[in-house]
Amino acid sequence: MQDTARLSISSVQHALLETWRNYYQLTKPRIIPLLLITTAASMWIASEGKIDPILLLVTLTGGTLAAASAQTLNCIYDLDIDYAMIRTRKRPLPSGKVQPRHALIFALILAGLSFGLLTRFANLQAALLAMMGIVFYMVVYTHMLKRNTPQNIVIGGAAGSIPPLVGWAAVTGELSWAAWLLFALIFLWTPPHFWALALMIREDYASVNVPMLPVVEGEEVTTEQIWIYSLLVVPVSLMLIYPLGVCGAVYGGFALVLGGIFLQKAWVLYQNPKDLPLAKSMFKYSILYMMVLCTGMVIDSLPMTHQMVQACTGHLETLMGMVLSMS
Ligand code: HEM
Numbered sequence: 245m246q247d248t249a250r251l252s253i254s255s256v257q258h259a260l261l262e263t264w265r266n267y268y269q270l271t272k273p274r275i276i277p278l279l280l281i282t283t284a285a286s287m288w289i290a291s292e293g294k295i296d297p298i299l300l301l302v303t304l305t306g307g308t309l310a311a312a313s314a315q316t317l318n319c320i321y322d323l324d325i326d327y328a329m330i331r332t333r334k335r336p337l338p339s340g341k342v343q344p345r346h347a348l349i350f351a352l353i354l355a356g357l358s359f360g361l362l363t364r365f366a367n368l369q370a371a372l373l374a375m376m377g378i379v380f381y382m383v384v385y386t387h388m389l390k391r392n393t394p395q396n397i398v399i400g401g402a403a404g405s406i407p408p409l410v411g412w413a414a415v416t417g418e419l420s421w422a423a424w425l426l427f428a429l430i431f432l433w434t435p436p437h438f439w440a441l442a443l444m445i446r447e448d449y450a451s452v453n454v455p456m457l458p459v460v461e462g463e464e465v466t467t468e469q470i471w472i473y474s475l476l477v478v479p480v481s482l483m484l485i486y487p488l489g490v491c492g493a494v495y496g497g498f499a500l501v502l503g504g505i506f507l508q509k510a511w512v513l514y515q516n517p518k519d520l521p522l523a524k525s526m527f528k529y530s531i532l533y534m535m536v537l538c539t540g541m542v543i544d545s546l547p548m549t550h551q552m553v554q555a556c557t558g559h560l561e562t563l564m565g566m567v568l569s570m571s
């Protein structure tokens with residue numbers, strides 16, 4: 245008797261765990277941390293390194309809920325093609341583990357929670373921007389562009405560029421030039437990020453007639469476009485230093501080194517458009533690039549960094565003075 249009760253408790257636990265896992269997978273969770281990193285970096289710059297930890301936590305939670313809602317809605321809309329593509333076939337909806345109706349309720353609850361949380365504990369601007377992210381990703385990218393034009397991710401990339409705007413608005417209640425520059429940085433970074441991946445999975449997209457650039461135009465044009473967008477990413481990343489003046493020398497070091505490698509990888513891929521390991525390396529590096537660049541923004545914004553830079557500059561000036569007086 246006891247054994248039977250124990251067995252049924254463990255099977256209920258197992259079923260609950262499985263349900264939780266399925267809903268979690270529906271949100272495409274591996275993408276969300278980088279979206280949050282861009283939000284956090286923006287908040288650190290906006291608050292000049294003196295970030296309110298509660299506001300940070302609230303904004304990142306609200307951002308997570310909004311992104312999860314957007315991804316779930318995308319999974320519902322794209323059920324037909326996700327079912328047909330090998331890469332996406334095992335997702336919870338095409339594999340029948342979650343019903344679309346339940347997924348829709350889940351997505352709406354996530355969006356509601358995000359809006360409520362951000363409105364109550366951050367501000368209305370941040371909440372509205374997060375909702376705009378969901379609407380743009382669903383209506384403009386998923387519905388209007390994804391299946392219709394190879395420029396889908398160029399324009400649709402605006403959705404993925406909204407998180408830093410949410411972060412900036414949460415801190416300041418408005419959007420400055422610096423916020424829009426962060427938006428532009430991610431907007432320009434998205435084509436190299438995604439097209440490098442699309443080069444590797446183009447057969448999958450071709451099989452369901454999704455006109456991603458490598459499917460429609462081939463490898464040469466795609467790698468050329470990756471190169472062109474990469475050429476734009478690096479100078480735009482430096483514009484946070486000049487003319488905007490919101491980041492300093494420490495970030496500059498990060499941006500130059502990371503940007504140099506970004507350009508080198510994009511160039512080598514452009515020279516070898518059919519080399520899939522190079523495309524894979526570009527895709528992986530695009531993620532590392534954004535992650536470390538944002539870390540550089542955070543480190544640069546910290547008051548401790550400013551003190552260290554000032555101390556170093558002071559020592560350097562003294563040293564220069566001594567050298568000059570000796571000569
Ligand atoms: C319209 C714009 C974008 C498109 C179409 C796109 C597309 C994709 C796709 C198809 C994958 C592979 C996911 C999978 O196999 O399930 C991926 C991976 C990834 N994307 Fe993007 N992406 C976009 C923008 C972004 C943005 C803005 C970020 C964050 C700032 C981002 C971060 C990531 C990360 C971190 C991964 C790797 C996930 C893993 O570890 O597997 N993406 N992206």
Ligand SMILES: CC(C)=CCC/C(C)=C/CC/C(C)=C/COP(=O)(O)OP(=O)(O)O
Pocket residue numbers: 275310311314315318322332373374375377378381390403404405406407410
């Ligand atoms: C503020 C806010 C809520 C922003 C939301 C931004 C957001 C969810 C960006 C994600 C972009 C992304 C990873 C798209 C995947 O493309 P896909 O869906 O075409 O990929 P697939 O072929 O793997 O389905």
